[in-house]
Amino acid sequence: MPTVARSDLRMLVESSLTLIEAHQHSSGAYPASPNYPVYQYSWLRDGAFIADAMSRAGRVDSADRFLRWCAAVIDARAGQISDLVARAGRGEEIRADEMLPTRYTLDGGDGDEPWWNFQLDGYGTWLWVLMAHTARHGRQLDAYRPAIASTVDYLNAFGERPCYDWWEEHAEHQHVATLGAVLAGLRAVVHAPDEHGEPLLDAGRTRAATTSIDALEALIASRGTADGHLTKWLGGTAVDGSLLACLTPFEVVDPHGPLAERTYEQVRDDLLRGGVYRYLGDTFYGGGEWLILTAWLGWHEARTGRPDEALRRLDWIAAQATPDGHLPEQVSGSTQYPEYIAEWTERWGPVATPLLWSHAMFVTLALEVGL
Numbered sequence: 001m002p003t004v005a006r007s008d009l010r011m012l013v014e015s016s017l018t019l020i021e022a023h024q025h026s027s028g029a030y031p032a033s034p035n036y037p038v039y040q041y042s043w044l045r046d047g048a049f050i051a052d053a054m055s056r057a058g059r060v061d062s063a064d065r066f067l068r069w070c071a072a073v074i075d076a077r078a079g080q081i082s083d084l085v086a087r088a089g090r091g092e093e094i095r096a097d098e099m100l101p102t103r104y105t106l107d108g109g110d111g112d113e114p115w116w117n118f119q120l121d122g123y124g125t126w127l128w129v130l131m132a133h134t135a136r137h138g139r140q141l142d143a144y145r146p147a148i149a150s151t152v153d154y155l156n157a158f159g160e161r162p163c164y165d166w167w168e169e170h171a172e173h174q175h176v177a178t179l180g181a182v183l184a185g186l187r188a189v190v191h192a193p194d195e196h197g198e199p200l201l202d203a204g205r206t207r208a209a210t211t212s213i214d215a216l217e218a219l220i221a222s223r224g225t226a227d228g229h230l231t232k233w234l235g236g237t238a239v240d241g242s243l244l245a246c247l248t249p250f251e252v253v254d255p256h257g258p259l260a261e262r263t264y265e266q267v268r269d270d271l272l273r274g275g276v277y278r279y280l281g282d283t284f285y286g287g288g289e290w291l292i293l294t295a296w297l298g299w300h301e302a303r304t305g306r307p308d309e310a311l312r313r314l315d316w317i318a319a320q321a322t323p324d325g326h327l328p329e330q331v332s333g334s335t336q337y338p339e340y341i342a343e344w345t346e347r348w349g350p351v352a353t354p355l356l357w358s359h360a361m362f363v364t365l366a367l368e369v370g371l
């Protein structure tokens, strides 16, 4: 039985959209969280999924503004990208700190605090969201061409390289959710027509992207599964909540097929309490339940014929809202290692609240269940 009235759920959807718009910077960037000391930056990963929710909710202008901000950030680094790609082509060693960052200042700068910066998933995700948004709302792609081309070149050259994962950890591994985001981005553009019905990518990039796609698919199929499910990283056996994105919405694997089903079951069985853990062994604020991942589980459930479960996730997320209607990044009710909470609280204060990505994923799930 639902614990939160439908009218309250709808109000939380509305206030989430208003909150996201209120915090969107005049540049178009979305800060990860307006209140948390190290989250007043815009991450391509968080931002792309926030723009995706805004696009789905019909807030077309907000999504356009974020996507144009991404294009400007990438266009400003076109020289850096072509230089990196050329060096990689010559077989030169490139350090991780020479690669593009994972988060930017709201006005599109690099930021000067040290961070676990080298992450590739956001570059695939922005391409995927851009293509879905422009198709959904009939938007023009012309202005995005240079940024699309640079992103494709970057992902073709580096898409398989080990990097930090969605949680900014384990840079030594190739993470299946990261490879899946890269794959989803490349697949979204490789055969896409532009608004004149011509191929969006030139022939050389189409060939290179096709080769990358084949290689990424082969890698995931050969080393990214164990016991019939996708794994957190190549060669591993454990699951991670971020793998849900490989099912819904990226469809890296058939979301209705046996590999997706086993992945869903393993994530649910290992990581679901009331909400979903990132992974077993997480110690960030003790490793609590994450709202975005709970929404993700529900999103996949809604798309695979499990509407009751999906509604239960929506309810659970809404029940975590503060009295001001703010959704945190995670909650600590069933924390894996409560003894770590104090360490993080002393370092950066309480859990990030509101987290714009939590609000966005709540909106996405609410729309998916037809609220």
Ligand code: BGC
Pocket: 032, 039, 043, 045, 046, 166, 167, 168, 357
């Ligand atoms: C999470 C990232 C997220 C960032 C900003 C980190 O704690 O691990 O996935 O992009 O916060 O929200």
